[in-house]
Amino acid sequence: MTATSTATAPTDPEPDTASGRTSPWWRPAELLKRRWPTLLAVALVLLMSADGGSGDPADSVSAFGDALPLLPLLYVITHQLGRPRATWPVLGLGLAVVVGLRAQDLVSQPVALVTLALAVLVWGAVRGTPHGRTVFGVQAAGTLVFGALALVGLAVDPDLGRYLVAAGWFFHGVWDFVHLRHGRLDKVVAPTFAEWCAVVDVLVAVQLLFLL
DSSP: OOOOOOOOOOOOOOSSTTTOSOOGGGSHHHHHHHHHHHHHHHHHHHHHHHHOTTSOHHHHHHHHHHHTTHHHHHHHHHHHHTOGGGHHHHHHHHHHHHHHHHTOSSSOHHHHHHHHHHHHHHHHHHHOOTTHHHHHHHHHHHHHHHHHHHHHHHHSOHHHHHHHHHHHHHHHHHHHHHHHHOTTTTTSSOHHHHHHHHHHHHHHHHIIIIIO
C-alpha cells in the first residue's frame, strides 16, 4: 500500500494565530486604546488648524513662541516631583498658568515661563533630584536651549523667528521621543504624555514651516 499525500492550497495566515481572531491593530477599539495619545494629538492640531487664529503668520509665530517655554517647564516640574503620573495634572496646571499670564500685561509670558523653569531647576540643585545629576543636567540643558529658541525667535524678524520657533517645537518633539525610548529618561514623564507631546510638537513645527 502506498501513502498518498494531499496538497492543500496556501491560505493567508490568521493575524492572531493564537486565538484565531483579527489582530488588535485592525480593531478600532484596540487602536484607540493603544494609540490614544497620538490620535488625541492629531485631533488637537487639526482643531487648532481649523480655528485659524487671526490669519496673520506673525501672530501664529508669536503664539507658538510664547507657548514654547511651557514644554521644558512641564518636564522640569514633573522631573522634580519624581512622579510621572503627575504629568497630565501638571499640564493642566501649566495651561492654567498660561491663561493667567495672557490675561495680564505686566510680565511677558515666555519670560515668566522660563524664569519659573529656572527657579524649579535651582530648587532641584539645592534640594536634590529624584533621578540623579545626569538626568537633572539633561533637563537643565533642555530648559536653556528651548527657552533661548523661544526668546530669540520672538525677538528677531518674524520671518527668521518662524524658523527658530519651528525648530524649537520640532526638536522638543525629538526630545519627547528620546524620553519615551531612553532607559534613563523614560521615567521623567508619563509615556502617554511623551507620545502625545511628540506628535503635537512635530505637527506644530510642520504647520509653522509649511502651512502659514
